[in-house]
Amino acid sequence: MLATAALLLGLVASPVLARKQHDDKPKQTSEYPNSTRTAPKLDLTKKQDQEHLQKGYDALNKGDTATASTELQTLLDSSKSKYAKAMALRGLAVAKYNTQDYKGAIGLLQQALDNGVLPNDDYFAVLYMLAVAQQADEQYQASLDTLTKWRAEGKKETAESYAIEGNDLYRLEKFPEAIAAVKKAKSLSDKPEPQWDQILMASYAASGQDDQLVQIAQDNLAAHPDDPKAIETAIQALQQAQKYPEAIKVMEDARARGLLGSEADYVLLASLYYNQALSTEEPKPLANKAIAVIKEGMSKQIVQPTAQNYVLLGKADYVAGNIPAATQAFQKALPLATDGEPALQIANIELTNSHYAKAKTMVNQAISKGVKHMGSAYLVLAECERGLNNKTGRIAALKKAAQDPDTADHAKEMLKELGASGK
Incomplete structure (x- = not known):
């Protein structure tokens, strides 16, 4: 049976850092009109700084990380504008993130925030990016704290931010809170992302809410009956809830439609x-x-x-x-x-047929190659020895079985009946 961990596939940080990061067109309205932060004055006056900044971000948006890094690093090294430096740091952070250097991205984003000259829209965008990067770096509490700060100071709520919060809370094993956050995300979106339901189902599974887990998986399957991922997720959920006949039904339906x-x-x-x-x-x-x-x-x-x-x-x-x-x-x-499992199965069949010598040969082969439950193998060996009237060998096998917690009680009881010690 597949483990609950299978439901975690797809739980990744939001790709917010991969989006277009800079626009040279002036914005008419702020994205954070209710912010508690007082916006600082800009100090970007040199046309050369603007050009470097624009070239860097254009390259970044095209996926040309090398050119972007060169342009932005030049700006960072030479410009006297604090705003230009902060925006260069932001762009370099995105480049680091895109190469999975999350710690590098976090350091640069923090520097951009500490700069103190970013306008509100840029400041809160960078703060949000920091939360995403921290989550990618598995700094879940730090990510949650940053997101809380972003929401408190920016006075803004988005579906995506609650999805990120839900992922952080799930990783911190705060499952009821994670469920609430993802539900909030879904309530704020007309088109919830598939991975949000993955977080929700993983939280239900981890908190033992199997009925909820199954319901959301079946709803998802009903909405996407031909999606292999939806089918897989539904099967995993039904297994988690030990609803095996239902899991079989889903699989047979998929098999009949050529999706298995x-x-x-x-x-x-x-x-x-x-x-x-x-x-x-x-x-x-x-x-x-x-x-x-x-x-x-x-x-x-x-x-x-x-x-x-x-x-x-x-x-x-x-x-x-x-x-x-x-x-x-x-x-x-x-x-x-590579192990002795097949040999042990044959030994059991031979034992059932009272072919004790053949069974003993096979169980010894199984033990020498190794099996999952060694105590059970030694109990089979003990039965073989009993059938061969080898009391000494039977006692020796039972003593081995007594060392396995799964078979210890039964083996010790049999040793007691034989007048032998389990030690």
């Missing part, structure tokens, strides 16, 4: 059928569906003949009651496996 095409998709659907089979009184029909999915994927050369896939096929065959087919699948997995 990767190996991971096929393996996941087969796994869902297999796990459902284990939890029902009549497991055979669901196990057969798991088998059919894997075989279809293999016949289309989508599902690769790996040890892991053969083990899944073998398990499904076993649950469906087709022991020869299960054995064959596990045998195919043996030479491909």
Whole structure:
């Protein structure tokens, strides 16, 4: 099953720094008319400074970072205008951000703010950029503090700012607050960004609100039924809520419409059928569906003949009651496996058939290669030794099983019945 962390894909900082950063046309109205900050007077008088500034930002907006950095650094080194220097710092910060040098961007943005000569629109734009850069640098509390300052002094609310706030709060594990922030963002926008719902769903998942998680994922899927990402997200949400039949339904619908095409998709659907089979009184029909999915994927050369896939096929065959087919699948997995899981499965089958010597050989092979649950493997070995009337070997195996927390109680009880110590 996929972990909750899968819902975090796409949670990235807003690309606000990548937008056009400078416009030489005078603005008629301020973007922050209710700001509490008193705007300083500008000191940009030299035409040469204006030209360097314009060339730098033009290059920046075209993606020519090298030219932009040269023009703006020249301005920063030579100009006597505090405004020109502050705007050069701002542009250089964007260049740093675009190359993922977030710490460099943060330092330059802070210098631009400390300069003290930026007009209100530029000042608050830089302050907002700082919050974004801090989030990208994983400085979530600092980003949140900067955003709070931007909103308090600028007296402005935007959908995007609340989405950034929600991301910060999510990263700080303040899930109820994150949910509230993203809901606020969505209420302020006619076209919410898809990643906002990702933050919202991740917050619901992390706070155990599975019903809310499923609802928003299903709503998103209903709105975008052919979007692979919406399908994937809905499946992840349903798995998180342990609504496996519903997850299967979504996957089968996507499969019928030709939207289920990767190996991971096929393996996941087969796994869902297999796990459902284990939890029902009549497991055979669901196990057969798991088998059919894997075989279809293999016949289309989508599902690769790996040890892991053969083990899944073998398990499904076993649950469906087709022991020869299960054995064959596990045998195919043996030479491909890097661990002892296939050997352990074969050992269990041989043990069920009272082939104790064969089972012992296979379980020893499994133990030597390593398995996920070593205690369980030693319990199988103990049963093999019991069938071979080897009490000493049985006790030795049980003592090993007693060292595994998952099997310790059962192993110690059996050792007690044999009159042996668990140590």
